[in-house]
Amino acid sequence: MSDAKKFMYINRKAPYGTIYAWESLEVVLIGAAFEQDVSLAFMDDGVYQLTKGQDTSGIGMKNFSPTYSALGDYEVSKIYVEKESLEERGLTLDDLQHLVWEDEDEDYAEKDSIRLVSRAELADVLAGQDVLFNF
Amino acid sequence: MKLTIQVNEGPYQHQSADTAYYFAKAALEKGHEIFRVFFYHDGVNNGTRLTTPPQDDRNIVNRWSELAQEHNIDMVLCVAAAQRRGIVDDGEAERNGKDTTNIAPGFRISGLGQLVEGGIQSDRLIVFGD
Known part of the structure; x- marks a missing residue:
């Protein structure tokens, strides 16, 4: 892992109005095979991607939201959610899926993947990345 | 600097x-290397040879093809995005039973791994889009 780059996927758009969210997730899943240091960020309308109870039966589109809960199995354990983006939309962490990953080093203890960060904190996280994929 | 676009x-x-095109051109003129141009989402439509813009407008597809040929640039259309949007090369036509192809010269269709590899191999990944 020493040569691994810090890859961050930034998700800024609501899940179904455009295809960006779904095709971003496809990059994350494929990219997991490359063993980089991956994290995801959700900001602006992108926070809607993680909401619980999505139902797409009325619009004839695939509900891909269950895929987020599989990210832990792809060793994606760092999911940053911007606090201000949630607040501006009247959302709280309770409105989002509970995403977890299993820590191999601690007997597969289940840990939270979502890290709630302020806009300023997220800016620092972004500044520390090598590669930013912006969706 | 080595760039992926x-x-x-x-x-x-x-x-x-x-x-993206003007950036690529300027980067090459400044002596930078373009490792790959990767087309994703509706960006794959940059690679259809069936485009026919009005004569007094720029031909975006031909412009890419010429750039690729002049500078030997690897230009990749994402296969999943291309399948959704009907961009087809010989391999895809055969695999999916399509009666024609429409990929423009200088482009090839490949997987998302090519984008991730671009991020790993390049000094900078530059994204053009909303």
């Missing part, structure tokens, strides 16, 4: 296809 938007609909 990602183009997320279709031609004519969105300025990104133009700015």
Whole structure:
């Protein structure tokens, strides 16, 4: 892992109005095979991607939201959610899926993947990345 | 510097296809190396040879093809995005039973791994799109 780059996927758009969210997730899943240091960020309308109870039966589109809960199995354990983006939309962490990953080093203890960060904190996280994929 | 360029938007609909092209051209003129141009989302529509813009407008697709041929640039259309949007090469036509192909010269269709590899191998990944 020493040569691994810090890859961050930034998700800024609501899940179904455009295809960006779904095709971003496809990059994350494929990219997991490359063993980089991956994290995801959700900001602006992108926070809607993680909401619980999505139902797409009325619009004839695939509900891909269950895929987020599989990210832990792809060793994606760092999911940053911007606090201000949630607040501006009247959302709280309770409105989002509970995403977890299993820590191999601690007997597969289940840990939270979502890290709630302020806009300023997220800016620092972004500044520390090598590669930013912006969706 | 070694660069990978990602183009997320279709031609004519969105300025990104133009700015990505001008960026690529300027970078080459300054002596930078382009490791790959990767077309994703509607960006794959930059690679259809069936485009027929009005004569007094720029031909975005031909412009990419010429750039690729002149500078030997690897230009990749994402296969999943291309399948959704009907961009077809010989391999895809055979695999999916299509009666024609429409990929423009200088482009090839491949997987998302090519984008991730671009991020790993390049000094900078530059994304054009909304």
